[in-house]
Amino acid sequence: MTEETLTKLSLVRVALDVPLSTLFDYSANEGLQLEIGARVVVPFGRKEVIGIVMERTAQSELAAARIKPVLRVLHDVPPLPQELLALLRFCSDYYHYPLGMVALSALPARLRAAAPFTPKQALTYRLSEAGAALELSMLPKRRVVQQRILQALRRGPLKGAQLRELSASAPAALKGLLEAGWVEAGMPLPHTTHDFENAHRLTDEQQQAVDVVARQQGYGCFLLHGITGSGKTEVYVHLMHEMLQSCPERGRMGGGQVLLLVPEINLTPQLENYFRSRFPNVELVSLHSGLAEGERAQNWLKAQSGQARIVLGTRLAVFTPLPQLSLILVDEEHDASFKQQDGLRYSARDVAIFRASQRGVPIVLGSATPSLESWHNAQSGRYRLLQLTQRAVQPATLPVVRCLDITQLPLQEGLSEPLLAAIETRLQRKEQSLIFLNRRGYAPVLMCTACGWLSECKHCAGKLVLHLRDRSLRCHHCGFQQRVPAACPTCGDADLKPVGLGTQRMEEALQARFPAARILRVDRDSTRNKGAWNAMRKQIHDGEADILVGTQMLAKGHDFPNLTLVGVVSPDSALYSADFRASEKLFAQLAQVGGRAGRADKAGEVIVQTAFPNHPLFQALRTHDFVSWAQTLLNERKMAGFPPFVHQALLSAEAKEESVSYDFLQRARGRALALNLPVEIYGVVPAAMPKRANHFRAQLLVQSTQRKSLQEFLRVWKPMLDGLPSQKLRWALDIDPLEF
Incomplete structure (x- = not known):
């Protein structure tokens, strides 16, 4: 392409999904009808890739011969609006991440493909005249899902996605109803009114x-x-x-x-x-x-x-x-x-x-x-x-919180007698109980009683968790798993014992103690299959479960009116954590899970088993006093110089050789110190989990009392990091990190 040819074309700057902090110049024929925010297909190396037009430009630093043309414009969806492009630029600038990768990651995966997207017309399903006149009792009792669909459609038309929420087998049941002529499909009706079901009077x-x-x-x-x-x-x-x-x-x-x-x-x-x-x-x-x-x-x-x-x-x-x-x-x-x-x-x-x-x-x-x-x-x-400050449903009140000192109580599989008695009382009253244990699997580790061998992950600085049902040991960090050994790999002794509690072991212990109770375990393992959690939630609401055993999945946002008891088992590990946010997270977790109890007209109770019942965290939990607890933590953070009183950035690196990640971070630290800007630069230290998935991990913390000072430092430091040799490692810069 010559300079003369280039003057007849417009130049555009395109964001591409590549790890380079720059936009790429391309030429655009006037006939392309190119707008800012449009998705385009452009040549990049030997491939054709999709990009987003971010701006027009009058000139380029590249020689005219090196500027390639935009191949085609995708008109299947409207261009991204200027407001969204500005938001993406802000994120790229604040989080110091390549604009192209920010922009493309914000799109749905289907719109990141070079092929145009043709949306399907969603159908709406409604009862036919025959379906409206049908008596549900005429359907065989075994057709439970069809009855459920008909019942739902009597309240109004529904889309396929809404019907699928009723049951995993809804598509098959719907097909039968369509063939029978009781349900008909059509295009959705336009929404012409803004109806509002004002079902509740506000407090x-x-x-x-x-x-x-x-x-x-x-x-x-x-x-x-x-x-x-x-x-x-x-x-x-x-x-x-x-x-x-x-x-x-x-x-x-x-x-x-x-x-x-x-x-x-x-x-x-x-x-x-x-x-x-x-x-x-x-x-x-x-x-x-x-x-x-x-x-x-x-x-x-x-x-x-x-x-x-x-x-x-x-x-x-x-x-x-x-x-x-x-x-x-x-x-x-x-x-x-x-x-x-x-x-x-x-x-x-x-x-x-x-x-x-x-x-x-x-x-x-x-x-x-x-x-x-x-x-x-x-x-x-x-x-x-x-x-x-008050519960919305009267006469619902906040649950009573009791903290049991487990140093003074015998435990059976991690459960104290007062907690077991409280569960028994709920079973007699036909009310539900929730046992909260934020550790899935059967036991956190398998141990040899003869030599002290522990089931450690050979790829991580962590333990393999025992999953007894499929007799496997799994790493919850890297995904590695193996069969449970018949004998100790070190000394050959066959006496291997699970140590600690997981949700599977808790479920087994409760079933042994309450054989007639319907126990439902809710964790990442039990809800892995699609639709499993929706089915479980329906079971709970329909009163088909007496005791729930669950992790933090059950802690937030759920409203179970018949749940009146929450038992918290093994919460103390957070109190030993090196993470300065651990106690904040624990209070939030316990307050949230405790809040599941007594949300209707039945009084709720929370029983926390702890070795530290007089710890300020549990005292605040007993009195539901978030305000004073938050003030205590803020005072501690201010004295220690932690967020929100400082602003932080964490540079982390991981490599298969320990020295590689440390060398990179030491070089990065040297560049940072040489800048002599008003930020605190700490030493290179191992990550909280120093080895994961066969990679050694280390980190470097930078902080400042002023967000502006930190950002000014990062704008100079980040290009230096990009220039450091990094072929044998992965590194990342995390602004306002939550995990260390």
């Missing part, structure tokens, strides 16, 4: 919270601190109702859009169903990794077009284009799941706050146990604090 505190946020003109960040069971979800519902309505003075002629972020996939189905019941004629879509690629892309496009008015999603949903965005809600804002731990290591909560400020709309962060960062911001006036 005075809830109404006050709704009014304060609804009156907000422009950006404002609100921290909604509500005790468990105080009705934060109901506040969200009424705020959605306010924002979805037309409001000319706020610039919402056709109503706004609401983005609700939740920490985990497990919370999305129940919330989705609940919001659909409250807004029956409002288009709602969910966005999370549990969706098929095509469905996720379709939901994303509905949000981008403004058709979807409520968008419910996990952390990646924060990058969804929303032309009529009028409110952002972040539920369980304290949850560590909002922080991405690889790739672009962003905090969805923090990005959501920036996005609300960028757009000039209110954002509400909700939690019963706010993060100390958010609580500190609320105390200092940066956020506005809204509080819900």
Whole structure:
């Protein structure tokens, strides 16, 4: 290409999914109808790749002969809006991550492919005249799922995704109903009304919270601190109702859009169903990794077009284009799941706050146990604090918390007699109990009683966990597993014993003690199959389980009206942790799981088995006093110089040879010290888990009392890191790290 030819073409700068902190120049023929934000296919090396046009440019530093042309423009979806491109630039700049990788990772996987995307038309299913007249008793009793579908459709038309929530076998059952002529499929009807099922009368505190946020003109960040069971979800519902309505003075002629972020996939189905019941004629879509690629892309496009008015999603949903965005809600804002731990290591909560400020709309962060960062911001006036101090359902009250001193009590398989007696009482009353043990598997380790051998992972600095049902030893860090040995690999002794408790062992012990009880174990192992957790949740709600044994999966966001007892087993390990956030996380976890008890008209009780019943954490838990506990932690953090009083960046490296990662970090530290900028640079130390998956891991911490000073340092230091030799290692820079 000559200079003369180049002048007849426009130049564009394209973001590509490559680990280079630059945009790439390409030439574009005027006939391509190229817009900023468009997806394009361009040559890169020997491949054709997809990119996003970020800007036009009048000139390039490259020689004209080296500038390649844009091959084609994908017109299957509209270009990304300028507002979203600005958000992506902010994330790239703040988290010091290549803009191309930020931009492409924000798209659904299906839109990262070079082939155009053709969305399928989602069908809506409704009862036919024959189906409406059908008596359900005429169906054979064994057709339970068909009866369930017909019952659901009597309340109104539903989409296929909603019907699949009823049962894993719903598609087959639906096919039979269509063939019988009782159900018919058609295109979804346009939503012409904004119906709102005002099912609950708000308490005075809830109404006050709704009014304060609804009156907000422009950006404002609100921290909604509500005790468990105080009705934060109901506040969200009424705020959605306010924002979805037309409001000319706020610039919402056709109503706004609401983005609700939740920490985990497990919370999305129940919330989705609940919001659909409250807004029956409002288009709602969910966005999370549990969706098929095509469905996720379709939901994303509905949000981008403004058709979807409520968008419910996990952390990646924060990058969804929303032309009529009028409110952002972040539920369980304290949850560590909002922080991405690889790739672009962003905090969805923090990005959501920036996005609300960028757009000039209110954002509400909700939690019963706010993060100390958010609580500190609320105390200092940066956020506005809204509080819900009473349970929403009367006469429900907070559960009574008892801390049992296990140094004074004999334990049977980790369970004390007072806890077992409390479970027995609930069984007699036909109420449900939850035993919380945040350790899956049968036992954390297998030990030889003769020589002291322990089942250690040969690939990690961790132990292999015993899973007795399939007689395997598994590493929960790298995934390695092996069969349980018949004898000790070291001394040959056959007396190998499990040490410690896991959920499987707890389930077995409870079944032995209460043989007639229906026990349900809920952890990552038992819910691995698709639809398993939805089926379990239905079992719990339908009263088909007496005792639940579970990990933190059961701790948040669930409402089980018949659950009146929570027993907490083995919580003390967090008190020994080197992680300065460990006690904050433990209090949040115990307050959340304890809050599952007594949420209806039956009194709740929480029994915590601990060797330290007089520890300030358990004293605050007994009195449900988050405020004083948070102040205690903030005082400690201030004295120690920890966040939120400092701002941190963590450089981590891992390599198959220990010396390689340490050499890289020492060089990085040398470059940092030479800059002589106002930041603290610590020494190179091993990671909390120094070896994982055959890689040796180390880290280097940098911090400053001023965020601006830290960012100025990182802007100079990061290009130096990019220039260091790194062929035999992986390294990452984590801004505002949560894990060390």
